[in-house]
Amino acid sequence: MNTIGNRILIIDSDKNFLESASHFLLEKGYEVYEASQSIQGVEIAKSVIPHLILLDIDFSDVNGIEACQNLREILELNSTLIVFVSTHNEDFVQIACFKAGADDYFTKPLKNNVLHFRIQALLKRQSSNNHPLNANNIESDTTIEIDSEKFIVKVGRNNVSLPKKQFFLLQLLMSYPSKVYTRDTILELVWGNKNRIGGRAVDVYIRKLREKIGSKHIVTIKGVGYRFDH
Structure with a gap:
């Protein structure tokens, strides 16, 4: 799948993950945007309309679940995929994320090459689903x-x-x-x-x-x- 032109927004308070994932995905041809706080991330999302958002849960301002709900209220982001990437592996947390409007949930630690292929699969599926109407x-x-x-x-x-x-x-x-x-x-x-x-x-x-x-x-x-x- 051609990744050039696909916009990815990473909203994550973990600076190590943010820098590592951003650098890796940039090398793979994605257009990558970063935010270390959720409120900042929502504002960037409104501006760039990403194809996919990688979203953490733990922030000092607004937690990721509430941020996801806010993102789902934005009409222009109807087709944007939202994927949580978090260290939380509890079932009730993941269920809350899906109820908030998440499309998928990845558990950290996650190797960059695995992250890349999972993103590819989601974007490919999204592209296929968008073909029913011209x-x-x-x-x-x-x-x-x-x-x-x-x-x-x-x-x-x-x-x-x-x-x-x-x-x-x-x-x-x-x-x-x-x-x-x-x-x-x-x-x-x-x-x-x-x-x-x-x-x-x-x-x-x-x-x-x-x-x-x-x-x-x-x-x-x-x-x-x-x-x-x-």
Whole structure:
């Protein structure tokens, strides 16, 4: 896979890891940005719109889990992969990271060559997932039609295949356009039990849905939830 042009942001309080990983990934052809504090990292992410973020958990300002939640609120970062890289190996910590919107979790210590190949695999998968719709078609014709009986979604002239939960999520949002649905309401109506998964998991499904149908129609109401606009 060609790594040239892929932007990676490393947000990590461990200066040794930050310097080592940055240097190694630069040599592999990535465009690398660094931040040693989470708030600084979020601001850099807004500016450079990285393809992938490597995020630590322990910071002196805002912890990485909260930073991940903040990153997932930023519309421009819908397609950005967020990967935690941490010394924490407890199950409950990793679950909290995924609920916050993480795409993967790597445990330190991690050799640079292993880190490189895992990043490659994630970016390759991301690239494959982004092919269902041609970007030009998304911009030129974003009319969305949904056939609930045949489980077919049409965006412009393109038929889009959606997993069941993404289909039900889109169906719910389109049922009452402009109505704002809270995360808890979405969990209850789509999953049937709002306690089964965390509310931030909804953000991950929304992001994946936007990757398939474009980001124009699903609007984030910060701190509340989402609505569908024609």
